[in-house]
Amino acid sequence: MIRPTSAFLEDLHCVKMSFQSNLCEQHWAPFATSVTTATVSAILCIITVPGNLLICWAVIWNPNRNLKSAFNYLVLNLAIADLIVGTVTEPVFVGYHTNEALKHPVLV
Numbered sequence: 001m002i003r004p005t006s007a008f009l010e011d012l013h014c015v016k017m018s019f020q021s022n023l024c025e026q027h028w029a030p031f032a033t034s035v036t037t038a039t040v041s042a043i044l045c046i047i048t049v050p051g052n053l054l055i056c057w058a059v060i061w062n063p064n065r066n067l068k069s070a071f072n073y074l075v076l077n078l079a080i081a082d083l084i085v086g087t088v089t090e091p092v093f094v095g096y097h098t099n100e101a102l103k104h105p106v107l108v
Contacts (some may be wrong), residue, residue, distance in 0.1 A: 035103035041093045047085035055079040 028034075059067050059076040 011089050028103055029100055031101055034097045038097035038101060041090050041097065045086055045090035045094065048082060048090065052083040052086060056083070077087040 050055060056079050059072050059079075062068070
């Protein structure tokens with residue numbers, strides 16, 4: 001049976017102790033980074049939602065029924081998943097980075 005050395009156990013203890021406290025709680029991301037990521041995410045949110053709604057509308061309500069194929073149902077599924085991301089995740093991301101840029105607590 002191989003037993004760990006005392007130096008290994010000390011290193012393991014140090015690693016374990018470093019994860020118990022939040023070492024970055026007093027550090028903020030640069031203002032320009034927070035504003036840039038919030039702006040890009042807001043623009044993507046504005047583009048994502050209507051674009052995916054148009055894809056869903058085209059596949060579901062097509063008058064000629066020529067878009068009813070297995071591949072287009074896969075595209076519809078991906079559009080619905082992206083629509084959920086665009087309506088739920090991206091606005092939260094924008095709010096998080098906006099609060100971060102204004103130096104407000106973000107995870108309270």
